[in-house]
Amino acid sequence: MQHLTVLDSYKEFKYIFYLKNKKLNDYYLTMYNELEKAGHAGLMIFELNGGILLESEDRVIGGSFLNFHRYNHGILILCIFVDPAYRRQGIWKTMHKCIDKIAKNKNKTEIWSAIHVNNLPMLEALKTINYTTEFYTVKRNLQN
Numbered sequence: 764m765q766h767l768t769v770l771d772s773y774k775e776f777k778y779i780f781y782l783k784n785k786k787l788n789d790y791y792l793t794m795y796n797e798l799e800k801a802g803h804a805g806l807m808i809f810e811l812n813g814g815i816l817l818e819s820e821d822r823v824i825g826g827s828f829l830n831f832h833r834y835n836h837g838i839l840i841l842c843i844f845v846d847p848a849y850r851r852q853g854i855w856k857t858m859h860k861c862i863d864k865i866a867k868n869k870n871k872t873e874i875w876s877a878i879h880v881n882n883l884p885m886l887e888a889l890k891t892i893n894y895t896t897e898f899y900t901v902k903r904n905l906q907n
């Protein structure tokens with residue numbers, strides 16, 4: 764059985780770090796699906812290597828899904844999601860502190876993510892924890 768690392772807690776919930784396994788993968792797909800429904804999904808081009816679930820014995824109310832093998836210096840956040848009933852309580856901010864712990868443990872110095880241009884809540888939230896914009900991802904529709 765995989766050894767569980769508890770990174771932090773919130774009420775009865777614990778932030779638990781997982782290497783990629785079925786449970787983490789299932790929550791990744793479920794939470795990513797919510798992003799898709801909101802029209803905020805990105806390019807799913809990096810492999811899931813591990814992540815954090817915020818969970819109690821019977822419920823998962825948040826997750827962050829990570830790639831830490833692709834870049835030597837950085838961790839890529841593929842997706843972060845907080846259950847709507849638990850938003851604006853600092854869960855996402857603590858999730859980032861947990862990601863920082865993982866990064867330092869892996870001797871990484873950068874955290875990267877990609878946010879849809881219409882995802883205004885996330886773009887607002889990112890300003891509060893010092894993210895800067897490094898790239899614009901562009902696309903062109905082919906005409907018939």
Ligand SMILES: CC(C)(COP(=O)(O)OP(=O)(O)OC[C@H]1O[C@@H](n2cnc3c(N)ncnc32)[C@H](O)[C@@H]1OP(=O)(O)O)[C@@H](O)C(=O)NCCC(=O)NCCS
Pocket residue numbers: 798803841842843844845846849850851852853854855856857878882883884885887888889891
């Ligand atoms: C974006 C998201 C992760 C924020 O989670 P959260 O736990 O509610 O965030 P926090 O409570 O830690 O918020 C931290 C700060 O970010 C900002 N923020 C968070 N949500 C915001 C919103 N909807 N509008 C404006 N600012 C927001 C605020 O400054 C907030 O601090 P405050 O509540 O003291 O004002 C959550 O809304 C979510 O899961 N959205 C859907 C998934 C998604 O878009 N993920 C990102 C792409 S991968």
